[in-house]
Amino acid sequence: MTPPGETARLRMGGVVAGAMLTLIALPLLRGQVYVYCDLAYGFLPMRSFFADCLAKGEDPSWCPNLFGGFFLTGEGGGTAHPWIRLLYSTLSLGPALNLELLVSYPSLLAGFIVLAMRWGMRRDAALFGALVFALGGYNMLHFMHMNVLAMLAHVPWLLLAIDVVMRAQDPRQVALARVFLSLLTASQLVLGHVQFAWISGVGEATYCLVLAWQVPGSARRLPGLAVSKALGILGGAVQIAPLWDSFRASKRVAPTAAFVAMGSLSPWNLIQWVAPYLTVSRVITPPMAIDSGVLPPAPSMFDWRVHEFSIYYGAAIPALLVWLASNRKGYDRLRPLILFAGIITVTGFVLALGDYTPLFRLTTKIPVVGGFRIPARYLVLFHLGVTILAAVAFSGLCGTSDRGERPSWRRLWPLALPPALSVLACLATRLPEGLWPSYMRGEFVAATPLVLAGPALIVVATGLVACAARGSRLALLALFVFIGADQTAYAFQLRNLIPPQTLAEYLAARPVPPGDTSVRIKFNQLRDTWHNAYMMKGLRTISGYAAMIPRQRLDYSKHASLRVAGVGWVMPSDDERGQPWIPLFGPLPRARLVTQTQRTDNPDRDIETIDVAMTALVSRDLPQPLPPGTPGVADLVGDRPGKIDVMTTTESKQLLVLSESIHRGWRVKVDGKTQPVLRVYGDFMGCLVPQGRHHVQFRFLPSSQRAGLWLSVLGLVLMTAVPFAPLWPRARPTAQADGEEVKPKLIGAPLARALQPAEDP
Structure with a gap:
């Protein structure tokens, strides 16, 4: 039997969820895409290249547009995922990008609801928790990290x-x-x-x-x-x-110790729970040392620490948790779930503190894991634990309403704690110097109306929880609306700092250099986060924005290094005035032949001591010295991602130099015969070609990708066979007493039963 009021709450929760999902999907409906942060810097350009390769039937593993050539599959980002490949091979770039982002939210909603209901939680409480989990806090603020969200x-x-x-x-x-x-x-x-x-x-x-x-x-x-x-x-x-x-x-x-510690969560951020709009950037960002410099506090919504350090999940959450802590009876069935939520809430927060705790020294000793930066990302666990506890609390409030209980206001006195703490947090910014850190003063504190918005929200939310605790069904309905409006207002300001754009608008804002654009370009460090966008216009850069930035042995602030990289244009920094593009004279051809080599262990040092047009720096001695002579002709006859073809015509044995980044995955054949790939100038590759006219084929065939594919196939076979191995003898048809064969049971039946609430042991 459906409890009174549950149907109305389910409908209200569905309306709120639908409205929030519609707001997220507005760019899709308007023919736009989100261009905030990593969506514009990384995902959009890389997905554009990925979709273009799929449309042309090419392998997108190697991207020649970034870093002088870049192993795109090794960057991660999901390009090997069947779902991502299906999206970008069947839809145009804009809709595919929007759907990749959008689909994660219904999956988060549905997953939380099913998990909660398996524990026997009420449907309306499960939906309430799902709204907080999927459409608030961490998941709403990390929309720019699509693969993380997925x-x-x-x-x-x-x-x-x-x-x-x-x-x-x-x-x-x-x-x-x-x-x-x-x-x-x-x-x-x-x-x-x-x-x-x-x-x-x-x-x-x-x-x-x-x-x-x-x-x-x-x-x-x-x-x-x-x-x-x-x-x-x-x-x-x-x-x-x-x-x-x-x-x-x-x-x-x-990684350096400063790099690993970067993004440790200051404990002061707990203030967000009761004063979400206290600071300009909403989060507490103390000065952060990064190698040789110090990053000051950034009172701006554009700082990356805003989405990494945020722990605000709605003004109703503190009141719900206080109510749950003061009403612990009646949750025997949910005890393991509550215990799990409590453990990961504490664990997630402690790990997120990073180098603020001694535990950080132990985690940095774990292989691979010890090199992860931004410990604040453990807030994912904190977020999940808090939302489970909030759902349990809401379930208890609904049960109180169903039973018609009306506890006295005196029994609800603990609910006064969140409003009191909120007011104190706001007043504390006026305390004498020394009681607050220096970086939480002055322009770091938000304008007074915003500061006061926090206590106002906390008071309203606490009032709704108190009314619900006294049996008000209207207050329970209002909590759905309040939590949706609160989280939408908090998260969508970040989404709209840089409003969504059409692809045409996005590209029009990035003019290409005049004249020949077949040469590479270089960006000043201040604009490095945007230069991936230019690959959508066919430009190639010697730098790039990525997670796995390759180690480069040359310093590309030097003219000689830029020449061998084939860089023809440089974009100046924002603080430099004048022409938007600076031409660089003398870029060398993408494919060329040389007759002189010099062995070096330090190409960045030695590149300024040679004529780079005539002499190539190599990492090892050649089997035989090259004979003197005039460099031959190298014609680039094919230049596609991971496939480069060159026709060479020489009068003697010479070294073919290709200004494409070297990687252990490259293979080269001269007239069909495999030859070793040589490291040239530290960062690029080449090979020896004999006298005469020859066809040289460079192909990117990384062994890691092939090995990974075969291991995945093996894993797929084993993961479907091993769990059923003990059941195989029982799966054989047997005859009943009357001679009829027993029909095998459908797989869907046990799966459907598995999703039902589990029975108490």
Whole structure:
């Protein structure tokens, strides 16, 4: 029987969710795309290149437009994911980009609802928690990181699969859930952000241990669950292997201590819960040392720390958690879920503090994990734990209303704490110097109307929770509306700092240099975040914006280095006035022949001591010195991503120099015969060509990508076979007493039962 008022709350929650999803989808409906932060800097240009390659039937693994050539698959970002490939091979760039972003939110909503209802939580409470989880806090503020958002959309479903494995009684349900767990793990890893896969794994491991502790007999299923998780990791090798390949050749392979500590969450950020608009940027950003310099506090909404440090999930959350803490009875069935939520809330927050805690020194010693930057990203766990607790609290409020209970106002006195703390936090900015850090004064504090908006929201939200605690069904309905409006107002200001644009508007704002644009370009450091956009106009850069920035041995502020890279234009910095593009005279051809070489262990030093047009720097001695003579002719007859063809005509044996970044994945053939690829000028590649006319083929065929593909295929086979292996003898048809054959049961039946609320052990 449906409790009174539940249907109305479900409808209201559905309306709020629909309205918020519609707001997110407005660029799709208007023919625009989001161009804020990493969406404009990275995803849009790289997805444009990716879609273009798929349309032309080319391999998008190698992108020649960035860093003088770049292993795009090794960057991550999800280009190896079947869903991403389907999107960009069937839809145009704008709709595909919007759908890739949009789809994660319904998945987050549905996953949280199903997981909560499996624990027997009320439908309206599950929907309320899903609204807070999917359409608020971390997930709404990280819309610019599409692959991260997609990875987080896997988390509730991963927990659901673990739950079925640990608590289901039917062996077929357990086997199906193990397959589901493996597939989800592989899917999550192929999206390419290893740090969030690790954070998700921390949450999953915590959930497993809590269930093993709280559910009798479930601990014996941990080994099988671990095997399925391992097979899922094997299934993700198609992305893990290239990512590891790029990592070893990137600047991140040996991170500094300051780099790893960058993005540690200041404990002062807890103030956000009761004073969300206290500061200009809404978050507390103390000075942060980065190697040789110090980044000051940035009282601006454009600072990257705004979305990384935000822990505000709505003004109603503090009141809900206070009410839950003061009304702990009646949640026996949800006890393991509450315990899990409490653990990951505390764990996530402590880990997010980074170098503010001694624990940080231990985490930095974990291989690979110790090199992750921005510890504040552990707030994902904090966010999930808080939303589960908020859903439980809302469920308790609904139960109070259904039972017609009306506790006295005196019993609700703990609810006065959030408004009181909010007022104190705002007044504290006027305290004498020394009681607050210096970086939380002056222009760091927001305007008075915004500062006062925080206490006003907290008071209204607390009032609604108090009325709901006294049995008001209208207050419960109002909480749905309030939480949606509150989170929308908080998150959408960040989305609209740079309003969505059409692709034509985006490209029109980036003029190309005049004349020949076949040569490469270089950007000043101050504009480095935008230069990926120029690849959408066919330009190639010697630098770029990426996670796995390759280690370059040359200093590209030097004229000689720019010449061998084929750079013809330089864009000045924002503080330099005059012409927008500065021509660089003397860029060398993309493919050329030389007859003189010099061995070097330091190309950046020696490049200024030679005539780069006549002499090539090589990393090792050639088998035989090149004979003197006139350099021959090198005609570039094919230049596509990962496929470069050159016709050479020489009078003697010479060295072909190609200004394409060297990578261990490149292979070269001269007239069909394999030749070694030589490192030239430290960053580029070449090969020896004999006398006469020859066809030279450079092909990008990384072994990491091939090995990863075969390992993923093996993982897919094993992850579907291993869980069902113990059931194979039972699956054979048997004859009944009357001679009729028993029909095999459908797979969908045990899967449907697995999604039902689990019975108490």
